[in-house]
Amino acid sequence: MRSSLEKIVGVAAVDERPVRDMWPLGIMEERAGNPSPKVLVVRPAGREQVAEVLRWAAANQVAVTPMGGGSGVCGAIGPAAGEIVLDMGALDRVLEIDETNLTCRCEAGVNGYALERQLNARGLTLGHYPSSLPGTTVGGLIATRSSGQESSRYGSIEDIVVSLAVVLPDGSFAAPRPGPRSAVGPALHQLFIGAEGGLGVVIGAVLRIHRLPESTKGQGYAFKDVHAGLDCMRSVMQAGIRPLVMRLYDAEDAAFNGYDLSAEECALVVATTGITGVAAAEAEAVKSFAKGARGLGEEPWHRWQKHRFDLSAERLQTFLEPAGAYLDTIELASLWTVLPDLHTRVKAAIGVGGLALCHFSHAYEQGCCAYFTFGGSAETESEARAAYGRAWEGAMSAALELGATISHHHGVGQARARWVADELGGWMRVWQAVKGGIDPQGIMNPRALGGRS
Ligand SMILES: Cc1cc2nc3c(=O)[nH]c(=O)nc-3n(C[C@H](O)[C@H](O)[C@H](O)COP(=O)(O)OP(=O)(O)OC[C@H]3O[C@@H](n4cnc5c(N)ncnc54)[C@H](O)[C@@H]3O)c2cc1C
Numbered sequence: 001m002r003s004s005l006e007k008i009v010g011v012a013a014v015d016e017r018p019v020r021d022m023w024p025l026g027i028m029e030e031r032a033g034n035p036s037p038k039v040l041v042v043r044p045a046g047r048e049q050v051a052e053v054l055r056w057a058a059a060n061q062v063a064v065t066p067m068g069g070g071s072g073v074c075g076a077i078g079p080a081a082g083e084i085v086l087d088m089g090a091l092d093r094v095l096e097i098d099e100t101n102l103t104c105r106c107e108a109g110v111n112g113y114a115l116e117r118q119l120n121a122r123g124l125t126l127g128h129y130p131s132s133l134p135g136t137t138v139g140g141l142i143a144t145r146s147s148g149q150e151s152s153r154y155g156s157i158e159d160i161v162v163s164l165a166v167v168l169p170d171g172s173f174a175a176p177r178p179g180p181r182s183a184v185g186p187a188l189h190q191l192f193i194g195a196e197g198g199l200g201v202v203i204g205a206v207l208r209i210h211r212l213p214e215s216t217k218g219q220g221y222a223f224k225d226v227h228a229g230l231d232c233m234r235s236v237m238q239a240g241i242r243p244l245v246m247r248l249y250d251a252e253d254a255a256f257n258g259y260d261l262s263a264e265e266c267a268l269v270v271a272t273t274g275i276t277g278v279a280a281a282e283a284e285a286v287k288s289f290a291k292g293a294r295g296l297g298e299e300p301w302h303r304w305q306k307h308r309f310d311l312s313a314e315r316l317q318t319f320l321e322p323a324g325a326y327l328d329t330i331e332l333a334s335l336w337t338v339l340p341d342l343h344t345r346v347k348a349a350i351g352v353g354g355l356a357l358c359h360f361s362h363a364y365e366q367g368c369c370a371y372f373t374f375g376g377s378a379e380t381e382s383e384a385r386a387a388y389g390r391a392w393e394g395a396m397s398a399a400l401e402l403g404a405t406i407s408h409h410h411g412v413g414q415a416r417a418r419w420v421a422d423e424l425g426g427w428m429r430v431w432q433a434v435k436g437g438i439d440p441q442g443i444m445n446p447r448a449l450g451g452r453s
Contacts (some may be wrong), residue, residue, distance in 0.1 A: 001062070005042050005084070010053045011045040017449055019067065019085050022313050023075035023415060024328045025388065027320045032381040037081040041067075045090045050201050051171035053086060057443045058169055065445040066197040068109065068140025071313055073329070074413025076144070076196045083446070088139050091203055094118055103179065104164060104207045108139030114184035114240040116168045124209050127154025130409075131311045134414045135164055139202045145194030147369070149308060149410035151362045153242045153273065154210060156409065157193060165204035169439045176206045191434060198448025210413050216244055217283040218301025221293035222261050226250050227340055228292065229266045230360065230368070235289040236270070237365045241282050244273040246363050247306070253357035253373070257307070259300060268293070269304045275310050319375070326353065326388040327375035330395045335367040336405035338371065342370055342404050349394025350374035362408060369408040417450030 006014050018036040020026045030036065044050045057064045063083040070077060079085055085181060091107035094115060098104070099122065106115060112126075113134040119125055129148035130136060133201035136146075142164070145154035147211040153158065163176035166189070177189070192202055223229035236243060242286045247269050254267040260269055268290065287295070319327050330350070334342050343358055350356045353376020362369035374391050378384035396419045405423065412420050421428050431449060435442075 001060070002040055004056060004060075005040060005053065008056060009042055009044050009049050013045065013090070014097050015041050018042060019070070019077060019079055021070050021072040021075060021077040021413075022316060023073055023078070023413065024316065024326065025385075025415070026075050026078060026319060027317060027371070028326060028381070028384065028388070029322065031320065036078065039079045039081065039083055039085055039372070041085045041087050043087045043090050047165075047167060047173065047203055050086070050167045050203055051173065053084075054167060054169050054201065054443070055171040055221070058171075059083065059442050061441065061443070063443055063446050065447070066139065066143070066201050068137030069111070069135045071135040072140065072411065072413060074411050074415040075446065076413030078414055078447055080446075086201060088137060088201070088203075092194035097122060097124065099124070102209050102211070104209045105176075105204065105443075106138055106207070107204050108137060108202045108363050110138045112136035112138060112141055120212065125154075125212050126160065126207060127210050128160055129308070130155060131309055132313060134309065135313050138205055138207070142193055142202050142205060143195060143197050143408065144411040149247075149361065150244050152246050152364075153244050156362070158190060160208050161189065161193060161208040162208055164202055164206075165191055166192055166200045166202050169198045169441065169444050176204070179206060194411065196413065196448035197445035198435060199444060205425075211274040213244070213275075213279065215276040216281045217304070218245070218269065218298055219261070219283060219286070220298070220300025221268045221270070221290045222265045222296055223248075223268060223290075223293045224266075225264060226266055226343055227297070229268050230336065230339055232268060232286075232289050232293065232362065233363050233368060236286055237363050239285060239289070241285060242271065243282070243286070243363075244271045245361075246270045247304070247359050247361040249359045250347075250357070251360045256355075257298075258303065258348040267296070267300060269300045271301055302348045308433055321355070322377070323381060324378040324384045325375070326378065326384045327355070327373070328388065328391070329371060329373050329410075330392070331369055331371045331408040331410055332395070332399045332404045332406065333362070333367060333369040333408035334399075334402060338402050338404055339368060339370060342398065342402050345398035345402070346370070346372050346395045349398055350391040352376070352390065353378075368378060370404075371408075399432055405444050412449045414447055414450065417447075420450040450453050
């Protein structure tokens with residue numbers, strides 16, 4: 001097996017090691033003495049090599065999991081012994097930044113943060129800022145259907161992708177189609193946005209970019225409770241304002257993040273942006289929607305900017321080092337009318353271990369994402385796993401019963417395998433048909449969308 005792969009990509013581009021992503025349960029298993037098995041990791045240098053590896057895998061019935069930065073948090077990367085991993089890191093060229101049409105063409109292995117810095121140097125931005133940005137690749141951002149801190153203004157990855165270049169499991173190639181939009185059939189490339197490597201390999205993308213805004217005005221407000229804060233967020237979005245950032249921290253999350261509030265208060269951090277006059281006028285409009293809240297000035301905005309990447313993979317790993325420790329995040333989304341109940345029920349379900357936080361971000365006119373963090377420390381590894389499992393069970397049940405989505409932006413992987421069919425219902429049949437049609441031998445990531453195909 002190894003020598004066949006070495007013939008395709010070269011000896012130096014194959015190695016053997018355990019591979020996993022940043023799924024907390026995977027980290028906990030490793031800590032408890034159950035490490036991931038060693039697998040062959042293949043690093044193709046271009047489209048032809050990707051195609052040849054897939055053809056070889058199909059001929060030999062070997063499962064292939066594409067890998068970008070490995071920063072996914074759902075166990076979508078968790079290859080079993082005998083499978084292979086396709087490390088996309090060598091496809092790391094930014095091919096074109098078109099400053100007139102505001103598009104960027106790049107390969108899938110380009111690091112998300114490096115791309116943003118290149119764009120910033122030219123006065124441009126992708127506007128896609130997951131907290132994990134430094135550890136991501138463009139291909140991974142696409143395959144997980146990710147969403148960033150500035151999504152209320154620039155949209156999530158599905159709004160940013162104009163078109164894709166993909167290699168299908170039989171080694172055939174689909175090139176990017178013309179933008180900015182097309183009615184020549186459905187937008188088929190969207191099938192790969194969120195497919196978790198289960199349909200094929202994204203090797204490149206054409207992305208929408210933006211000019212950096214002239215000015216940004218950030219402010220903080222203290223609301224008496226979550227309801228009042230959510231009402232303000234909804235009013236802002238429904239007035240047509242598209243803030244760069246808008247995040248509401250419940251009392252526990254605000255305290256955890258060091259916002260100086262009284263006991264029950266929640267913190268709203270909001271930044272408007274654009275041409276200077278527009279950013280200032282929108283900031284005034286936000287202020288009018290925050291009537292009844294206590295103005296906190298610009299300090300919360302500066303504090304948020306300083307700490308925006310604090311939730312890092314390294315920090316997660318460190319927190320999970322001690323035996324018995326558990327920690328995870330669950331990002332749900334629902335319509336505005338459902339959010340207060342979702343908040344109450346999920347906080348109760350995850351609160352058993354001590355740490356239970358929630359903030360609301362990624363706002364739409366119709367609703368918002370509710371992002372929960374929970375954690376604790378148990379006497380034994382099995383108690384830790386049980387407490388962790390109960391928190392997930394409670395959060396997923398609450399989401400499904402209230403009609404919320406079980407994932408706003410982390411995806412499915414192994415973490416949500418048990419619940420994916422409950423959310424998808426009849427759409428599961430559609431996914432199965434697409435998967436079966438494109439990947440009839442089932443060689444692409446067996447853990448994509450929980451592996452239900
Ligand atoms: C601390 C922390 C904070 C995070 N914050 C956010 C956040 O704010 N928003 C957010 O959306 N996510 C967040 N995440 C999750 C994670 O960073 C994202 O899911 C990210 O999109 C993964 O990118 P990656 O390159 O690391 O993908 P990987 O983890 O390498 O892969 C993820 C999935 O994509 C598939 N894949 C990767 N590359 C390709 C390709 N070229 N073709 C086909 N399939 C491919 C893999 O098979 C796998 O199923 C966070 C993670 C951590 C650890």
